[in-house]
Amino acid sequence: MHRIHSGFTVAVAIKNGESGRLKALLKQLNKDESKSLVDFAGSETALFVSGVILPAQNYHGEMLPETFVLATTFCGPFSRHLDDLLRTSKRGLCEIFRHCEGFPENGLARDIDLAGYLRSHKYRSAFKSRYSGITKKDVQEEKVLRRQIETYLDKLRGLNVLDGLSPKSIKALIQRHIKTHATKFNCADRPARSANFQEILSTWRVAVFLMVFEFFLFLVIALLVTYYICFCTLFFIGFLLITMAVGFGFYIASKKSVTASRPPDSHVRRITATQLHPVINEMTAAAPLKKGQLRKYFYAFALRVISIAGLIMDIPTVSSIRWLVVDKRRRLVFLSNYANTTDFYVRDFLNGTTPKGINFMFSNGMGFPDAVFFYSGGVMTDPEGYMNVIHTHQHVTDLWYAHEQSLTVDNINKNRKIRDGLFKRMSDKEAKEWLRLF
Amino acid sequence: MSYSIKERQVVTGLVDRERSDMQGLIARGYNNLNSATYILLQIEEVISARAYFNYLIDNHITSAVNKNAEGEKIKEPDCAVHLAFTSRGLRNLGLHKDIIDTFSREFLEGMDYSYPDPDHPSARIKERSSLLGDTKQNKPANWHWGNDEHPVDCMIMLYATNDAKLYELAYDVYLSKQHGLIQVHEAKTNEYVRDISKEHFGFQDGISQPIIKGFSQSDLKNIDTDKLVNPGEFILGYKNTYNNFSPSPYVNNDADSCGLAMLPGLSDKKDLGKNGTYLVFRQIEQHIDKFWSFLYWRSQESGRNEDEKAIRLAAKMIGRWPDGRPLVTCPERPDLVDAHMFNNFNYVGGDDEFGLKCPLGAHIRRTNPRDQVHTGRNAKDSDEMSGKHRMLRRGRIYGEPLDREMRVNAILDEVKKSPEFNRWRNHGCGSEKGSTGENEKTEINRGLHFICLVSDIARQFEFVQNVWANTSTFADLCNEVDPIISPRPTKDQPDCHEFTTPQDVVRNRYTNVPEFTTVVGGAYFFMPGINALRYLVK
Numbered sequence: 001m002h003r004i005h006s007g008f009t010v011a012v013a014i015k016n017g018e019s020g021r022l023k024a025l026l027k028q029l030n031k032d033e034s035k036s037l038v039d040f041a042g043s044e045t046a047l048f049v050s051g052v053i054l055p056a057q058n059y060h061g062e063m064l065p066e067t068f069v070l071a072t073t074f075c076g077p078f079s080r081h082l083d084d085l086l087r088t089s090k091r092g093l094c095e096i097f098r099h100c101e102g103f104p105e106n107g108l109a110r111d112i113d114l115a116g117y118l119r120s121h122k123y124r125s126a127f128k129s130r131y132s133g134i135t136k137k138d139v140q141e142e143k144v145l146r147r148q149i150e151t152y153l154d155k156l157r158g159l160n161v162l163d164g165l166s167p168k169s170i171k172a173l174i175q176r177h178i179k180t181h182a183t184k185f186n187c188a189d190r191p192a193r194s195a196n197f198q199e200i201l202s203t204w205r206v207a208v209f210l211m212v213f214e215f216f217l218f219l220v221i222a223l224l225v226t227y228y229i230c231f232c233t234l235f236f237i238g239f240l241l242i243t244m245a246v247g248f249g250f251y252i253a254s255k256k257s258v259t260a261s262r263p264p265d266s267h268v269r270r271i272t273a274t275q276l277h278p279v280i281n282e283m284t285a286a287a288p289l290k291k292g293q294l295r296k297y298f299y300a301f302a303l304r305v306i307s308i309a310g311l312i313m314d315i316p317t318v319s320s321i322r323w324l325v326v327d328k329r330r331r332l333v334f335l336s337n338y339a340n341t342t343d344f345y346v347r348d349f350l351n352g353t354t355p356k357g358i359n360f361m362f363s364n365g366m367g368f369p370d371a372v373f374f375y376s377g378g379v380m381t382d383p384e385g386y387m388n389v390i391h392t393h394q395h396v397t398d399l400w401y402a403h404e405q406s407l408t409v410d411n412i413n414k415n416r417k418i419r420d421g422l423f424k425r426m427s428d429k430e431a432k433e434w435l436r437l438f
Numbered sequence: 439m440s441y442s443i444k445e446r447q448v449v450t451g452l453v454d455r456e457r458s459d460m461q462g463l464i465a466r467g468y469n470n471l472n473s474a475t476y477i478l479l480q481i482e483e484v485i486s487a488r489a490y491f492n493y494l495i496d497n498h499i500t501s502a503v504n505k506n507a508e509g510e511k512i513k514e515p516d517c518a519v520h521l522a523f524t525s526r527g528l529r530n531l532g533l534h535k536d537i538i539d540t541f542s543r544e545f546l547e548g549m550d551y552s553y554p555d556p557d558h559p560s561a562r563i564k565e566r567s568s569l570l571g572d573t574k575q576n577k578p579a580n581w582h583w584g585n586d587e588h589p590v591d592c593m594i595m596l597y598a599t600n601d602a603k604l605y606e607l608a609y610d611v612y613l614s615k616q617h618g619l620i621q622v623h624e625a626k627t628n629e630y631v632r633d634i635s636k637e638h639f640g641f642q643d644g645i646s647q648p649i650i651k652g653f654s655q656s657d658l659k660n661i662d663t664d665k666l667v668n669p670g671e672f673i674l675g676y677k678n679t680y681n682n683f684s685p686s687p688y689v690n691n692d693a694d695s696c697g698l699a700m701l702p703g704l705s706d707k708k709d710l711g712k713n714g715t716y717l718v719f720r721q722i723e724q725h726i727d728k729f730w731s732f733l734y735w736r737s738q739e740s741g742r743n744e745d746e747k748a749i750r751l752a753a754k755m756i757g758r759w760p761d762g763r764p765l766v767t768c769p770e771r772p773d774l775v776d777a778h779m780f781n782n783f784n785y786v787g788g789d790d791e792f793g794l795k796c797p798l799g800a801h802i803r804r805t806n807p808r809d810q811v812h813t814g815r816n817a818k819d820s821d822e823m824s825g826k827h828r829m830l831r832r833g834r835i836y837g838e839p840l841d842r843e844m845r846v847n848a849i850l851d852e853v854k855k856s857p858e859f860n861r862w863r864n865h866g867c868g869s870e871k872g873s874t875g876e877n878e879k880t881e882i883n884r885g886l887h888f889i890c891l892v893s894d895i896a897r898q899f900e901f902v903q904n905v906w907a908n909t910s911t912f913a914d915l916c917n918e919v920d921p922i923i924s925p926r927p928t929k930d931q932p933d934c935h936e937f938t939t940p941q942d943v944v945r946n947r948y949t950n951v952p953e954f955t956t957v958v959g960g961a962y963f964f965m966p967g968i969n970a971l972r973y974l975v976k
Contacts, residue, residue, distance in 0.1 A: 027557065146916075154947055157738065167943050262685075265543045269553070273563045278930045279911055341569060343896060344905045350680070351826070352819035383680050406931070408911045435944055436792055 001076055005047065005129035008072045008081060011054075011326040011333070012121045013065040018099040019053055022068060025099070026051050026398035029092055038092030040401040045081040046088075047129075047136055048073040048320055048337045051096065051399030052284045059288040059330045067327065068100050069284070071335045073320040075135050082118065086111045093118075125324035126307040126361075130314070130409040134416055139404050142415035145178070149418065150438055152177050167431035175423060209308045250373055252295045252364075259382060260367030260389035271394045275342040280319060280405045283342055285334045287365035287393040289325070296329040299364045313357030317348050319409050323361050332365045339408040346390050355380045367392060446651070452676070453652030453669060457502040459713040459967040461520050463595065464673055464891060465502035465653060467644070467832055470514050471597040472630035473604040474834055476719070476887065477612060478583050478590045478961075479619045481530040486618030488531065491975040494521055494594070498611050499968060504654070517607050518597040521971060522717050522963035524548060527591030531974060537710065540687040541964065544895040545716060549960045550578035550585045569904045571925045576957040580879045582721070583623035584961040590622050593719070593963055601629050623959065625721060625887055627834040631842060637835055638724045638884050639752065639954075640846035642762030646781050646806050648672075648828040662782060665825075671898070672830045672891050674711030675699065675967075679826050684893035686711030687964075689973070697969040710974075713967030715891045718829075718899045721959040722923070723885040726840060727858035729954040730850050735862045738946040739939065749846055751948075754939045755921040757802035760846045764802075769795035784809045786817040793940045798913040801922040804906045810913060827901050829890035837884025880956040895962055910934045923955055 014022060029038050029051075040046045054067040070093075074081040085093065093114060097103040103117060152174060156162050162170060223231040275281040289296060303323055306312055315321060319337040326333055338345045349358045359371035359378035367389040371378025379386040404412070414437055421434040457465065468474070481487045500518040505511055523531070525546045528538055538546065549570065552562040564572075572578055578585040594612055598604035637643045648667040670678035674686040687710040688701045698708035733748035733755075741747035753759050759772035766788040767775050786809045790796055796803055803810055806828070809821040841848035853859050892898035906912055907920035910931050917933045919926050927935045937948045966974060 150947065153944055154949075157944065157946065162944050165943075170944060265539075265546065268543060269563075269565065272565055273555075276565060276568045278928070279909070339911065340905055340909070344901050347897060347901070351823040352816075380680075381682065383682060384685055406910075406933075407916075408914075410914045411911055411916060414914055432943060436940065438945055438947075 005132040007127035010070045012100040022099040038089035042088045045074045045084045049401040052397045054286045125322040126303045127322040128312040129320040171431045259385040263392040285393045449652035460502040462500040474627045476625040477594045478623045483618035520595040522965040571908045583959040636844035717963040720888040727856040730853040731859045731862035757800035765796040799918045832889040
């Protein structure tokens with residue numbers, strides 16, 4: 001079974017007049033320490049869970065409904081995650097979706113029915129996790145392992161036994177120490193399973209993409225070899241299609257729109273108050289798309305391509321991130337779990353090469369600064385406009401679960417390196433590098 | 439990006455034209471003025487207060503002018519007077535709400551802002567305190583000024599060549615003339631001894647100052663032009679590092695606003711922020727006895743004796759030797775570095791990616807990480823990112839130093855006579871002993887009046903304090919915060935009490951590191967340009 005991280009997103013319109021009650025329920029679930037209704041911590045697969053109510057928003061004269069979004073970041077196959085969610089949080093999910101359209105008044109008694117409901121309201125997203133391949137259990141075990149080695153090194157240092165020892169000898173002492181605590185650290189005597197190529201292949205989307213790509217590659221080579229004229233024709237058609245796509249993109253991007261102005265401070269305060277955890281936080285933003293039928297389809301298609309081809313940009317402070325369009329491709333939704341506090345995290349998008357990717361992903365949202373061909377200008381030339389629009393479209397996440405709130409992605413990946421290297425044969429130089437991880 | 443001769447001429451011309459409208463503190467740290475005091479005030483009676491402020495503006499406020507009408511350099515002033523307001527002060531001056539709302543949110547809220555939690559009416563949400571680490575003993579309720587109990591409306595900053603002249607200036611400018619104001623607190627500073635600009639722990643301070651395009655230092659020959667910073671990073675109304683304007687307060691373009699410049703891009707608005715800046719003031723009490731006692735008894739660093747080991751660990755916590763030499767360029771001992779190299783170094787570029795010379799969690803590495811690789815970025819992008827969070831510091835120390843010349847060995851000798859030192863001797867490996875309770879005010883003895891000028895409080899000051907100083911995972915560390923200025927451990931980060939010094943093979947790790955500083959007061963001010971000052975007080 002693979003350990004790839006994926007995103008599962010459900011979006012359903014809320015029944016008329018039910019959003020107040022749903023909000024109260026989400027807040028209650030967020031605080032519920034008895035975990036009688038939802039127990040995401042008891043789930044083996046759920047890494048992050050967000051439950052947020054998107055308000056009714058105006059899409060060029062048409063009101064988009066109040067919508068509930070449930071977004072999970074999970075590890076492993078989707079079917080397993082769904083089973084896991086139902087096992088640990090079925091009662092709570094039924095309580096939540098009772099307030100949403102299409103959910104029967106008397107609830108859904110059978111797991112299969114609730115699973116069917118969730119599947120039927122599932123949305124695809126352009127998703128990325130920055131520590132894919134590492135399970136929830138791994139993260140905890142490796143955190144404890146690191147602390148144990150840290151404490152042991154302190155003890156050795158205090159006893160003055162490290163002086164004169166080679167890195168390899170010190171590492172051997174650590175290995176011996178961990179072996180004596182084998183029951184506690186049975187994870188550490190072998191390298192962890194990483195998200196290797198075979199595992200990546202097990203996600204069907206990538207497999208299908210590769211197959212299609214290989215098929216066309218084969219076709220092109222075959223045509224090239226056998227039918228030169230035919231190849232030229234196909235090449236010309238391909239060139240024409242690409243030119244048209246670029247032209248469409250350019251046409252959409254050339255439409256001018258108004259950038260959002262500063263939202264009321266009270267709104268920003270309400271949002272930031274929920275995102276002051278010292279290390280890991282969550283944010284949700286949702287905005288109607290800018291005007292244009294062509295834009296709706298172009299953006300939805302672009303997100304699909306980006307998602308399948310794994311082209312989502314690397315944002316350093318992100319644990320997991322996703323973009324999707326809901327409400328018949330009229331509303332852009334962005335969800336993220338990240339390190340830092342909200343304003344500073346969003347500012348991080350303005351550094352290095354990230355703004356170019358941000359321009360593409362965000363500039364279709366209403367109020368975002370226009371970017372030249374979705375690439376240059378935009379947030380780069382109007383950072384304050386970008387901050388304003390992010391604040392304007394941010395929404396309070398009433399229900400949030402994070403499996404580990406004190407470690408950043410880089411901490412987690414570093415702990416993984418410690419575990420992987422612990423019993424690996426190393427030269428003195430490699431052992432020295434490994435010891436620098438502490 | 440290089441700083442071409444043409445750009446230099448344009449920016450210098452731009453700045454020179456406006457110097458008469460800037461308060462001089464933006465352009466000068468007043469190193470020639472050894473004495474200073476900051477008088478923190480409340481407005482009691484607004485009409486009298488306005489009359490007094492008008493008198494100050496007409497007669498005393500010092501501008502940044504450095505040339506006479508003939509274009510010749512004029513000598514540095516022998517005294518200086520500046521005026522700045524908090525958002526509460528602007529409200530009490532009677533400024534219209536629509537204008538007040540154009541200031542930045544963090545300035546309007548202030549450093550100690552809290553509000554009732556809608557979900558728990560008995561609790562309060564303290565966003566700023568949480569971001570800045572003003573918790574435990576640092577919490578605003580314990581402050582001597584700047585909190586609900588002692589709110590501040592404005593600050594008069596006085597600078598003179600020595601204490602005697604300062605008293606004269608204070609009498610002429612403030613004591614004999616002021617009306618309608620109540621003094622909340624006087625934050626006196628310690629008279630500088632010539633050529634010694636050290637803080638109370640015994641370390642040279644204020645070395646790493648950004649150099650601003652258009653100001654005289656940017657014309658010096660040995661300046662790395664890539665490191666020059668756009669004026670808009672510190673002065674409102676100019677382009678910042680993003681090549682954009684930081685958000686500036688504004689007013690309608692009407693008869694009342696005739697002295698103000700236009701707001702860039704909007705013909706119906708005038709820029710109230712032009713040539714002004716936001717001023718962050720935090721009074722930080724330094725616990726010298728605790729600092730040196732901890733270092734003396736707990737240092738595992740190399741050294742010929744305990745004093746040397748303590749000084750080496752202190753240097754590792756700060757990132758510089760006491761005389762200001764950076765550890766990156768002289769890791770073993772403070773030698774072999776020319777004065778101009780004190781601030782001309784990088785971490786990755788200085789072959790110290792892993793912190794073997796200057797620990798990753800050292801104070802100067804956190805507060806100005808230079809090319810220190812930020813999570814997931816390369817050195818170039820990191821350097822660019824660091825450049826977007828600079829501050830122009832104008833702080834001074836207060837309180838009688840333990841040693842007049844601030845020699846660390848002499849300070850350490852003094853500390854050895856203190857009860858704190860003996861407490862640490864008796865509880866050498868234990869946790870912090872004898873600290874004051876969380877609800878007790880920390881006595882004001884000696885410390886630093888931290889003052890910095892920024893054009894965006896959130897992006898510059900709060901970002902550095904929160905993301906780089908107070909975050910336990912900076913540079914992929916675990917359980918460490920800034921060893922000098924951050925609170926630890928906190929309710930949210932109970933394991934955050936460590937400091938690590940990477941070594942060639944196995945690092946030294948210090949646990950239960952106590953807090954060596956406490957915030958005892960603070961506020962956000964707006965220091966307007968002189969035309970804006972006139973607009974505000976008329």
